[in-house]
Amino acid sequence: MPTDEEYLEDLRDFADELGKPPTRTEMNDDGPHSSTPYYTRWGSWNDALEEAGLGTNHREVATEDLLADLQRLADEHGEPVLVETVDEHGTYDPATYFRRFDSWFDARDQAGLISADIREGRRVDEDELIDAVRDLAMELGRPPSQNEMNRRGDRSITPYIRRWGTWDQALEAAGLSTDQ
Structure with a gap:
């Protein structure tokens, strides 16, 4: 298993290859590692980028834009909109919703969508x-x-x-x- 410094060096090399700090999705799709070890070691993707000396690729997303994207996903993929749907087809990372809203259900509720998970056999939130x-x-x-x-x-x-x-x-x- 790579050391923290080796993970950071790989992140710097990948950023050099891209010509910019990579997004979490870019790292997961094309990088030398998934974003998981960076998240677990430094707490967030942007904290890992900072630790590597790359700055961040963070941009503030308006709450209205997050809610509009949930509504778009509901129109395209049906309800309830699930975390997996956002991860696969959404414009924004699911983690953005978890940071911005009290819960996943709260985000869906504020978007005017079904806030409960109504799938068969659902017992645990x-x-x-x-x-x-x-x-x-x-x-x-x-x-x-x-x-x-x-x-x-x-x-x-x-x-x-x-x-x-x-x-x-x-x-x-x-x-x-x-x-x-």
Whole structure:
């Protein structure tokens, strides 16, 4: 596993290749690593960019623009708009919504969309699941294994598997890809 300095050096090299600080999506799609180790080590993508001496690629997005994009996604993909839909087809990163709104349901509610997740068999709030796995990942400094989640997490892996099908897909939904 690379050291922190090796991760930063790889980030600098990739920025040189692009001619600018990479976005999280660019790193995930074409970079030498996923954005996950940067997120888990430095807390955010922009903090990792800063640590590498690259500045940030952060731009302030108006709340109205975030809500309009949710409405567009609802028109194109149906409701309820899920985190996965935003991640795959949205203009903005799902993390932007989590920082800006009290919850995923709050964002959908403010956009005038169905705020509840109405899928069959839904028992646990999706935001709570994502928060629980992210909290444990921050504590561990990396994405948790299934056993670690069962032993140390706020939730067992059962609702993750029920909701996302596999543990890796649950980690991806939380922005914690295992491809490091």
